[in-house]
Amino acid sequence: MGRPKALLPIGPTTFVGRIAESMRLGLLTDIIVVTAPALAAGVQTAVSSGALPVPRVMVNPAPERGQLSSLLVGLDAAEASGAHGVVMCPVDVPLFAPATVAALISASQRPDIVIARPVWKGRHGHPVLFMRSVFNDLRQAPPDAGARAVVRAHAANVTDIEIDDPGAFVDVDTSAEYDALVEHTAGSSETPER
Numbered sequence: 001m002g003r004p005k006a007l008l009p010i011g012p013t014t015f016v017g018r019i020a021e022s023m024r025l026g027l028l029t030d031i032i033v034v035t036a037p038a039l040a041a042g043v044q045t046a047v048s049s050g051a052l053p054v055p056r057v058m059v060n061p062a063p064e065r066g067q068l069s070s071l072l073v074g075l076d077a078a079e080a081s082g083a084h085g086v087v088m089c090p091v092d093v094p095l096f097a098p099a100t101v102a103a104l105i106s107a108s109q110r111p112d113i114v115i116a117r118p119v120w121k122g123r124h125g126h127p128v129l130f131m132r133s134v135f136n137d138l139r140q141a142p143p144d145a146g147a148r149a150v151v152r153a154h155a156a157n158v159t160d161i162e163i164d165d166p167g168a169f170v171d172v173d174t175s176a177e178y179d180a181l182v183e184h185t186a187g188s189s190e191t192p193e194r
Helices: 015-025 037-048 067-080 098-107 132-140 147-153 175-187
Strands: 032-035 056-059 085-088 115-120 128-131 158-162
Touching: 015 032, 015 037, 015 098, 032 037, 032 067, 037 056, 056 067, 067 085, 067 132, 067 147, 085 098, 098 115, 098 128, 098 158, 115 147, 128 132, 128 147, 132 147
Parallel strands: 032 056, 115 158
Antiparallel strands: 085 128, 115 128
């Protein structure tokens, strides 16, 4: 992208601000945002507006090690707080609805849940729920494969949660995708399909 995705504007907020708000409205009580050191101040500002609870901003001292390294920073903080599971979303999937988060939290109450992910029209999206039973597997995952390796290793124990939320499947990786997203969201309340 050539610029930090977390702080890209989307409507009246930023990618990270929108994700934090969706997590809050989805009834998560402890929200942890992991960022690179250079972005920490901007991310803190972006997530501090809106309703309580205000997310905790954690710094990944080595973001160059990839997405998994950020997940592990957040995982350690969540586990230290006594979390039984984590709902994880990369910053480039900012459009998921709070109802998707609520569906994952509801699924986490079932004793058979290990990993849960949203599914829509046969596609897997974000955010993804990982229960405590796979925390060590996440810590042992190959950095280049990340959390996907854990999902694949536990394929028989992954629960797909059917949702009606196209935003959980919109991944913004390029400037062209971002421009299309901004254009679409400026003129519509619907989420663009990809």
